[in-house]
Amino acid sequence: MGDVVIRVEGAGIRFRRNRRGRRSFKDLFAGSNRRARPNEFWALRGVDVEVRAGEAIGVVGRNGQGKSTLLKLVAGVMLPDEGRVDVIGGVAPLIEITGGFVDDLTVRENVHLTAGLHGMTRAEIDERYDEIIDFAELRESVDTPYKHLSSGMKVRLAFSVISRLEEPILLVDEVLAVGDKAFRDKCYQRIDELLAGGRTLFFVSHNERDLTRFCTRGLYLDKGLLQLDGPIEGVLAAYNRDYGSPS
């Protein structure tokens, strides 16, 4: 077993129930108040997880039970209202992967921009540039503005860039549902490679086949609480027992 790379301790985060809830300046500045106000609910609370290097973890739960929120806390794009989330080493977040791309810039410029924002140095980008373009199968379009790519091409490019990041932790949020079958297979293969290379995987999905394929350990989130943390088969069984299995 490797070192602990993700440590979540008593993490909780709360959201407003309705968007139109009354907002006052006082609310905004009441920083880390522990109590949820009446129009707020805890999307996650009291979550304790330790992940060691090289583990592949699948997060299971129904919609709105905090799966993506947990992933975002680990990715550092949201901050917990209580408890703490420590991530040792960088993360490669496959969350809204096309988010950083700019319509008016070319594919080439976008690769440099996005890879750079995710922490790659210029030398590293230059070194991997060809690999990224070849994987995305966009060799002919490197000087095309990003907005002229088809949506499939966009996702291919984005996956290609993020999955080439030299980060020890890979976060995947159901992005694999997109793209044609051939590319999906390529993505799966790439994730397999990364796992074989010792990366840590944090995987959110509804797809049981994907979960059992990649993950060894599962986290079952329900009602904002971590209900079960164990081998993926057991976690899936518990989830299916609670909510009925489609298969």
Added chain:
Amino acid sequence: MPLSADAGGMPLALCTVTLASPSRPPRTPARVYRQTLWLLTSRDLRVRYSTSFLGYVWSVLDPLVMAVIYWFVFTQIVDRSIGADPYIVFLLAGLLPWTWFNGAIGDSTRAFIKDAKLVRSTRLPRSVWVARIVLSKGIEFVLAIPVVIAFAVIYGAEPTWGVLWLPLAILLQATLILGLGLMIAPLVVFFRDLERAVKLVLRFLFYASPIIYGLTDLPDGLEAWMAFNPLSGIFSLYRASFFPDQVEPFAVVVAAIMSLVILGAGILVFRRMVRAVLKEI
């Protein structure tokens, strides 16, 4: 560098398997910040210059057209008793920094909204969303300085030692804009109305700042009050390059203190609100 050693001779299939790399040198927060800031700033500038045919000209044209309008009104129509000669140089020395201020504050109302997807999906130092606006607009301002020089040459305005104030003026203005931006950017996420309010205040501020007139043109009672608009002191420093008697030490000191206080307040507001902003975005 984990790959550089074996990327040379090995077949490609092997190269694609990159190992998790504990050997990667950790990057300091300051370096991450600098790299991110630079990437986003150059992205902003590149987008602006690659999408429009005239690129650079547009960033200069706006203050230039305004300068010509005011020059025409105040020298050809109205008998002017304000400012200094040559009036067009006097105008430009105030209008160009105003364009920076106006553009950066205006854009900071959309700092998070415009890049919401990126904010949601990428872990970046968050104040960078404001800082990059200050920087990219600041670079446009610096690039526009040759326009003033050109007019100074044409109209024979003599540069003075006051030009040495220029770095201080730029520094103070950047501090002020950053502070205001750090307050406005997160607040707009919750109070969308603020976007319009800011536009209105900016329009008011244009006339309430010494741009088409100088601080010294104001009646005595008003002059002291005007110093509490930090732009007064800052713009007087810019004008010192050609019109050293425009500098009002009291206004400059007030501007410096206020800029620092506003930056402090901005950092405080930003820190307290960023958690809520990330949820809302």
